[in-house]
Amino acid sequence: MPDHSRAPLPFQVDLRGVVDLLSRHIYSGPRVYLRELLQNGRDAVAARRADDPTAPPGRLLITPHVPPSGSEAGSPFRFRDDGVGLTRDEAAELLATVGRSSKRGDLDELQRGDYLGRFGIGLLSCFMVADTITVRSRSARGGPAIEWIGDADGTFTIRELDDATTAAMPIGSEVVLDPRIDGPLHDGSLLGHGTVLGLASTFGRFLDLDVEVVDPSAPDHPVRINVDPVFRTAEATTREALLAFGEDLLGTRPFDAVEIVVPGTGTRGTAFVLPSPPPPGARQASRVYLGGMLLSEQIDDLLPEWAFFVRCIVDTTGLRPTASREQLVQDDALEFTREAIGATLRRWILDLARQRPHRLQEFIGVHQLGIKAIAAHDDDLASAVVRWLPIETSAGTMTIDEHLSQTGVIRYTASRDEFRQIASVVDPASPIVNGGYVYDQEILERLPHLIDGVRVERVTVADELDNLEPPHLDDLAATTALEDRASRVLAEVECRVSVRRYRPDDLAALYVADPSVLRRLERHRAASVAPGIWSQVVGAVDSFLADAGPGGAEADTAARLCLNWNAALVRRLATLDDDLVFERSIQLLYVQALLAGHRPLEARDRRMLDAAMTDLIGLSVGLDDKELR
Numbered sequence: 061m062p063d064h065s066r067a068p069l070p071f072q073v074d075l076r077g078v079v080d081l082l083s084r085h086i087y088s089g090p091r092v093y094l095r096e097l098l099q100n101g102r103d104a105v106a107a108r109r110a111d112d113p114t115a116p117p118g119r120l121l122i123t124p125h126v127p128p129s130g131s132e133a134g135s136p137f138r139f140r141d142d143g144v145g146l147t148r149d150e151a152a153e154l155l156a157t158v159g160r161s162s163k164r165g166d167l168d169e170l171q172r173g174d175y176l177g178r179f180g181i182g183l184l185s186c187f188m189v190a191d192t193i194t195v196r197s198r199s200a201r202g203g204p205a206i207e208w209i210g211d212a213d214g215t216f217t218i219r220e221l222d223d224a225t226t227a228a229m230p231i232g233s234e235v236v237l238d239p240r241i242d243g244p245l246h247d248g249s250l251l252g253h254g255t256v257l258g259l260a261s262t263f264g265r266f267l268d269l270d271v272e273v274v275d276p277s278a279p280d281h282p283v284r285i286n287v288d289p290v291f292r293t294a295e296a297t298t299r300e301a302l303l304a305f306g307e308d309l310l311g312t313r314p315f316d317a318v319e320i321v322v323p324g325t326g327t328r329g330t331a332f333v334l335p336s337p338p339p340p341g342a343r344q345a346s347r348v349y350l351g352g353m354l355l356s357e358q359i360d361d362l363l364p365e366w367a368f369f370v371r372c373i374v375d376t377t378g379l380r381p382t383a384s385r386e387q388l389v390q391d392d393a394l395e396f397t398r399e400a401i402g403a404t405l406r407r408w409i410l411d412l413a414r415q416r417p418h419r420l421q422e423f424i425g426v427h428q429l430g431i432k433a434i435a436a437h438d439d440d441l442a443s444a445v446v447r448w449l450p451i452e453t454s455a456g457t458m459t460i461d462e463h464l465s466q467t468g469v470i471r472y473t474a475s476r477d478e479f480r481q482i483a484s485v486v487d488p489a490s491p492i493v494n495g496g497y498v499y500d501q502e503i504l505e506r507l508p509h510l511i512d513g514v515r516v517e518r519v520t521v522a523d524e525l526d527n528l529e530p531p532h533l534d535d536l537a538a539t540t541a542l543e544d545r546a547s548r549v550l551a552e553v554e555c556r557v558s559v560r561r562y563r564p565d566d567l568a569a570l571y572v573a574d575p576s577v578l579r580r581l582e583r584h585r586a587a588s589v590a591p592g593i594w595s596q597v598v599g600a601v602d603s604f605l606a607d608a609g610p611g612g613a614e615a616d617t618a619a620r621l622c623l624n625w626n627a628a629l630v631r632r633l634a635t636l637d638d639d640l641v642f643e644r645s646i647q648l649l650y651v652q653a654l655l656a657g658h659r660p661l662e663a664r665d666r667r668m669l670d671a672a673m674t675d676l677i678g679l680s681v682g683l684d685d686k687e688l689r
């Protein structure tokens with residue numbers, strides 16, 4: 061026997077619970093009630109015009125709430141549209157069914173793209189500011205006017221109005237709200253004139269129908285809040301008006317304004333190029349309007365990641381909002397739009413390179429990181445802009461073009477650390493480039509494909525310091541003694557001392573910590589003590605060990621202070637009797653070499669620096685050894 065007692069029952073909806081869910085978890089706050097009303101009014105006008113293209117272009121009239129004062133009675137908030145209106149059946153079905161919408165195409169034949177609403181929850185947002193919602197409406201499709209009253213407790217009433225009242229009512233709907241003044245979210249001022257005017261302007265000033273707000277002090281002269289969306293109609297706008305709009309948006313005059321048109325998703329707008337680099341980690345806040353109505357000022361996924369040099373403002377009909385109506389749904393349409401905007405920005409940069417190279421140079425000066433990020437992956441763009449990109453070289457910062465005018469070979473280090481170590485000893489006739497900044501190495505390595513006749517070579521500390529020659533055999537005794545004596549001074553900081561000859565002559569000391577350079581130092585040392593054929597044998601054995609990898613020739617990998625035997629100061633130190641002066645001078649050379657190599661000073665290095673400076677000052681003012689120690 062079938063069990064008839066198990067016939068399906070409809071879900072019950074606790075309206076207060078739903079409103080609580082909306083206000084706390086979906087909407088950003090009660091102020092969105094006005095956005096939802098604007099949207100319903102605008103959609104109702106669109107629906108009426110879809111039925112009857114000769115219908116009026118549409119007008120939304122908002123009369124803010126006036127609180128009672130003294131003996132004067134107050135008046136409720138009213139929102140009027142001259143849209144399609146609602147019949148009794150439509151009101152009963154659409155207004156009181158949570159999740160029911162006439163705009164998804166499941167209830168009538170109209171195209172979804174014409175409407176902003178779709179979820180069937182918008183009207184409920186009015187319960188965040190009022191306990192009852194009254195809708196009086198006269199349908200353009202005929203029949204008596206109706207009055208629907210919904211209560212926050214989850215009940216509603218509906219009645220048809222008599223013929224005289226119907227005849228006196230214009231086609232369209234009026235929503236009436238009495239402010240709710242109890243509870244944490246409620247404040248009559250949300251429906252008052254100041255707030256209403258501000259909200260209507262924030263959300264609806266670019267809507268394509270008149271939006272008017274009544275000022276209670278001049279009720280017969282409602283204020284029209286619409287503003288021309290200059291950002292959306294770039295070709296019909298003067299450039300000056302567009303830049304002035306951008307200045308208003310950014311708080312500073314934009315560097316340029318780039319027109320955005322993505323017909324596939326009905327998206328139009330402007331990307332304003334920022335006149336200064338955005339703070340690191342700043343979000344890409346785009347402002348997005350949906351059919352002229354503000355969706356959000358903080359959309360962060362409309363632009364490609366690299367496009368942090370613009371602030372975008374667009375109006376769209378083809379991108380879909382999430383239920384909160386404050387974000388965009390991550391779908392193919394959004395990805396398509398993002399790619400199209402990226403292509404537009406690339407084209408703008410390429411045009412700048414072709415038509416206004418000086419302006420491009422200025423732009424790169426401001427946004428070099430953004431440009432390098434694109435150039436690192438994009439050959440077309442890279443070949444257009446690469447010459448103007450700034451690079452750091454051992455002869456100063458310059459553009460790639462300036463550097464190439466001095467040399468056809470670009471020699472670069474892969475890290476900043478290596479660059480700093482090499483820059484002080486490099487031959488000025490053949491400067492090196494610091495490839496250690498973000499994207500620089502990728503861009504430098506692609507230069508031969510981008511510019512004809514350019515060669516690129518990576519250099520390492522080991523290659524550059526290969527010209528560290530051992531002292532002549534005649535000086536061996538003096539330099540070995542100097543090495544031993546100075547190494548004892550630096551034992552406390554675990555640094556050994558080697559003496560070599562290198563350029564420039566006035567550079568007295570170099571700090572070396574690179575293992576491959578340390579190996580070479582060892583090799584030279586062996587070569588200098590083993591003359592003739594033995595030096596070749598030792599060299600061969602050494603390079604064999606070096607090739608053997610870790611643990612091979614790395615018997616001694618302590619950091620090294622490499623003193624320059626070409627420097628007069630170092631030769632003088634080798635003959636110095638005064639132990640205190642010797643000690644302090646070596647210590648200072650050590651710290652100086654650390655600083656020149658941009659190495660951090662550890663606590664023990666700083667202690668050494670303090671003591672050495674104090675003593676050298678003492679010595680120079682005539683204190684003797686005893687007074688100092």
Ligand SMILES: Nc1ncnc2c1ncn2[C@@H]1O[C@H](COP(=O)(O)OP(=O)(O)OP(=O)(O)O)[C@@H](O)[C@H]1O
Pocket residue numbers: 096099100101104141143144145146154155160161162163176177178179180181182183184233
């Ligand atoms: N001013 C109005 N004139 C005519 N019909 C209206 C009006 N306001 C609401 N409606 C009808 O009531 C339905 C429900 O409205 P509601 O605001 O709850 O949802 P929606 O606008 O469809 O979707 P969303 O939740 O995305 O705003 C609408 O689909 C529409 O058919």
